Amino acid sequence: MANNKKKNMTMTQQEYQQLAKRIEPKRPVLKNCLRAFLVGGIICVIGQVLMEMFIHWFGFTEKTAGNPTVAVLIFISVVLTSFGVYDKISQWAGAGSAVPVTGFANSLCSAAIEHRAEGVVLGIGGNMFKLAGSVIVFGIVTAFLVGILHLLFGVGR
Amino acid sequence: MLKGHQSWTFASKPVIAATATVVGPDEGLGPLGDEFDIVHGDATLGQKTWEKAEKALLEEAAQRTLDKAGLTGGQVQFYIGGDLMNQIISNTFAARTLNMPYIGIFGACSTSMEGLALAAQLMDAGAAHHVMCGTCSHNSTAEKQFRYPTEYGSQKPPTAQYTVTGAGAALLAREGAGPVVSAATIGRIVDMGIKDPFNMGAAMAPAAVDTITAHCRDLGIEPGHYDLIVTGDLGAVGYAIAHELFAKHRFPIEQTVYDDCGLLIYDREKQAVQAGGSGCGCSATVTYGHLLKRMQRGELRRILVVATGALLSPLSFQQGESIPCIAHAVAIEAGGEA
Numbered sequence: 029m030a031n032n033k034k035k036n037m038t039m040t041q042q043e044y045q046q047l048a049k050r051i052e053p054k055r056p057v058l059k060n061c062l063r064a065f066l067v068g069g070i071i072c073v074i075g076q077v078l079m080e081m082f083i084h085w086f087g088f089t090e091k092t093a094g095n096p097t098v099a100v101l102i103f104i105s106v107v108l109t110s111f112g113v114y115d116k117i118s119q120w121a122g123a124g125s126a127v128p129v130t131g132f133a134n135s136l137c138s139a140a141i142e143h144r145a146e147g148v149v150l151g152i153g154g155n156m157f158k159l160a161g162s163v164i165v166f167g168i169v170t171a172f173l174v175g176i177l178h179l180l181f182g183v184g185r
Numbered sequence: 186m187l188k189g190h191q192s193w194t195f196a197s198k199p200v201i202a203a204t205a206t207v208v209g210p211d212e213g214l215g216p217l218g219d220e221f222d223i224v225h226g227d228a229t230l231g232q233k234t235w236e237k238a239e240k241a242l243l244e245e246a247a248q249r250t251l252d253k254a255g256l257t258g259g260q261v262q263f264y265i266g267g268d269l270m271n272q273i274i275s276n277t278f279a280a281r282t283l284n285m286p287y288i289g290i291f292g293a294c295s296t297s298m299e300g301l302a303l304a305a306q307l308m309d310a311g312a313a314h315h316v317m318c319g320t321c322s323h324n325s326t327a328e329k330q331f332r333y334p335t336e337y338g339s340q341k342p343p344t345a346q347y348t349v350t351g352a353g354a355a356l357l358a359r360e361g362a363g364p365v366v367s368a369a370t371i372g373r374i375v376d377m378g379i380k381d382p383f384n385m386g387a388a389m390a391p392a393a394v395d396t397i398t399a400h401c402r403d404l405g406i407e408p409g410h411y412d413l414i415v416t417g418d419l420g421a422v423g424y425a426i427a428h429e430l431f432a433k434h435r436f437p438i439e440q441t442v443y444d445d446c447g448l449l450i451y452d453r454e455k456q457a458v459q460a461g462g463s464g465c466g467c468s469a470t471v472t473y474g475h476l477l478k479r480m481q482r483g484e485l486r487r488i489l490v491v492a493t494g495a496l497l498s499p500l501s502f503q504q505g506e507s508i509p510c511i512a513h514a515v516a517i518e519a520g521g522e523a
Contacts, residue, residue, distance in 0.1 A: 048377075048379065055342050056343075109336050109338075112336060114338045121340075126339070134337065138337040141334065145234040145235070158334075159333065
């Protein structure tokens with residue numbers, strides 16, 4: 029693949045890309061990982077605390093407490109997105125704030141806010157899943173494949 | 186008049202009679218905040234949509250320019266402008282209000298100098314008494330069109346640049362006080378195969394170097410002819426690469442001061458703008474606001490502004506195309522020189 033890409037480029041282009049590679053600052057991967065771990069962990073701890081609250085104070089069981097917990101996390105994420113804070117957190121936290129359910133809520137909410145200008149149907153309706161759509165599509169495809177494997181081999185039955 | 190392969194010299198020396206710049210909150214907080222005519226504290230400008238806000242920026246800049254020159258729209262023969270939006274709607278819609286005969290152009294972030302070069306050429310050809318050129322960009326419209334929704338939490342790499350919210354307009358006249366446009370070089374498309382839209386500095390740097398060397402070759406001058414050569418929006422990455430390329434081509438850039446508008450407009454230490462500013466408004470506001478004021482203060486005699494543009498579309502980079510880039514150079518000299 030890498031060779032294929034290079035074949036289509038002239039010598040000058042290849043030389044230039046090497047020069048550019050050398051100068052451009054790299055993504056700070058280790059720092060990003062640590063931050064993602066920290067923020068993602070904090071979000072999970074908040075989720076756990078919420079879950080315990082629902083179990084101990086509101087009479088949910090361990091199985092049913094998941095739904096209200098997720099709903100509260102989504103609500104917090106939507107509020108933070110609407111106040112223009114979530115994207116600032118994300119620049120610092122990276123995957124830490126993108127991977128949990130809060131990131132999914134942020135992708136829906138931000139697209140809905142952004143495209144409100146184009147109307148409720150064409151704007152919000154048509155664009156809300158612009159980013160989240162691919163998560164849902166590939167989520168369903170993966171679930172389907174796993175379902176077939178489960179049917180064929182009966183894993184985990 | 187054609188000079189060399191791709192340059193024009195303007196014997197009639199069209200005068201930049203007036204300029205105006207309007208910027209948003211982040212640019213106002215930057216180191217050049219005091220140099221702009223209007224600084225908006227609210228990025229929406231009280232408008233309902235980002236697109237309307239961008240149009241309003243340009244309308245204000247154009248109106249302010251007319252006021253400064255003491256002219257009405259009817260006295261300006263042509264308005265030349267463009268922006269980053271699909272179908273250059275910001276300029277078209279602003280031109281609807283300005284009611285001047287309109288020439289729409291697209292040069293992405295190179296539009297500022299493309300417009301100024303064409304305006305000077307119209308003046309030099311005797312095609313007009315007054316020509317206005319302008320351009321604008323808005324951080325949120327650019328994010329919306331080229332990247333993700335503004336509030337979407339994505340982590341930008343350190344090579345990314347921050348689109349300037351701002352508009353700049355300039356009015357050319359046949360005579361009067363003010364700096365003059367003496368020459369211009371129209372750039373060629375240079376594509377070095379860079380595909381990453383979050384690294385436009387690296388994509389555009391070769392185009393800037395190509396145009397600057399072509400300008401000096403065509404006019405038979407050395408970079409030392411200018412007190413300052415400034416590129417439009419290469420940012421930290423592109424600026425560093427441009428330096429390397431000059432050295433590689435043994436081009437004596439050290440004869441002059443070389444800077445970049447994308448580095449001048451923000452304080453990269455304090456403002457979260459990654460590699461620096463970009464967008465049509467970047468070179469327009471820095472040139473028409475900051476640099477021309479420095480010329481008026483007598484700090485600069487001759488400058489070369491090289492606006493750089495990445496001519497990609499949201500579709501082209503998703504389809505894996507590389508980014509074609511361009512740079513247009515305009516030489517501005519302090520007025521009143523024999």
